[in-house]
Amino acid sequence: MTTTYTPPKQGAKVIIVGGGSFGLSTAYALSLKKYNVWVFDRNTIPSADASSTDINKCVRMDYGADTLSMQLTMEAFPHWHQWNRERAEMGLSPVFHNTGSLLLCKGNKLSDYERLSIQHVREAGYGHTIQEFLTPESITERFPEFKDAVASGYHCAYLNTAAGWCDSSETIKHLYKKCLDNGVHFITGYNQGAFEKFIFNNIDNQTVQGIQTRDGTQHVADHVILAAGPWTASLLDFGGRLQATGQAVIQFKPPQAFIEKFKHAPVYGIDISHTGFYGFPINAEGKMKIASHSVGYVNPWQQQEKNSEDNVSVPRTQVSHQGDTIPVKAVHHFRQILAEFMPETSNWDISYSRVCWYSDTPDGKFLVTPHPNYNNLIVASGDSGHAMKFTPNIGFKIAQVVEGIESDYSRAWAWRDHKGDMMTSSDGTRNITSKPLTLGVGEARMASADDLKSKQKSKL
């Protein structure tokens, strides 16, 4: 049953479920418009297992054919720089690190994703941010830290000087403070902050009257925004439009000599449109993160709730499963690609690993839209693994959707049907060649401490 969405009136009470990147960004934008904004989160913020809680995420405008996301990053950059100024005034470290991002390709030609990105960035008037390195010598001269990668056949690359990485947990803390300063109310914690169910008007069944939290308390609201990241799909029926997929992340603690060699390194893509792998400079704590933007893993609900008919994938994290690592298959993939790209890593133990969760849509575009069955419920999710960079400005676009204002964004992120059952990537950076494996089973069983050790030490 489809119903007509009614935007909130000024001063209306708006509940936002989820205090991650989407939820907080929206809370901040709405607080500037004088709504009465309440954010609920099942954890204290930053939530330990949220996808936005991490040491770093890439901030890039290079988006292949996805020019809308490119434009949104271009709009985000001034905010990132402003947030750095705010942090400096408070004596805090920057949230955005403008290291540039170097997209390396295997062979002598840039791939379609890189070529399209350059073309669109230039056409948008940002050509001054692009530097191409189309011979092996030009790469090693400018980036000696990638000498081994060049020797393994990564012979062309381009740098986008505007890009870099954000300290994602600090970003969330910064935005949380901005929300508090602006009068946003927060209810957080395992019992009082956790959304359990909606309260519906039992006459029309189309109006959400509020939410009930795990402790049984009912909270009334004029409007509700569901922004629970990868948990969103398990809170309401989306008819397959959202799916939580887990992505493997590893960290090394490189030795001092490597830290010295790598001290000017940018964020880097390891022929990303073919492999899905990318990595980061070493942070102030000596941690180097490498991640995989791939088809990922699922954790079907049925596996946990044997009686349930529902087959929705729910995040399995180190909060729900202490001691979890990443699948053995993922360890093999990381080791295999890094053996040629950054051979030193073969001698290092993986110091930390984690499965971090995306809220995927089949086409890789966000789902930010009124839910068609209710007249006052907005969904703000479907990040598809690439929304952290928009944390400072996505809330302004979501607020427009809440207020019923149409834009290119509202049209791209609308409620939509999908053909086929394979996921695609909005920009071609994601390595999707098969269906996701079930986490914890077979090749996707969790790696042991021994599996994470360096090649010499591990029995892998």
Ligand SMILES: Cc1cc2nc3c(=O)[nH]c(=O)nc-3n(C[C@H](O)[C@H](O)[C@H](O)COP(=O)(O)OP(=O)(O)OC[C@H]3O[C@@H](n4cnc5c(N)ncnc54)[C@H](O)[C@@H]3O)c2cc1C
């Ligand atoms: C491995 C990995 C790498 C990534 N790399 C990048 C990158 O390089 N660049 C980039 O731009 N993006 C990246 N992303 C994507 C980015 O992290 C996400 O797009 C972004 O964090 C999505 O924010 P969110 O608010 O939707 O979800 P989250 O940040 O997960 O927030 C959801 C919130 O909802 C809360 N919640 C859940 N259930 C409930 C409930 N029942 N009641 C109350 N609260 C609830 C959670 O506690 C959490 O705080 C990456 C993601 C992952 C997993």
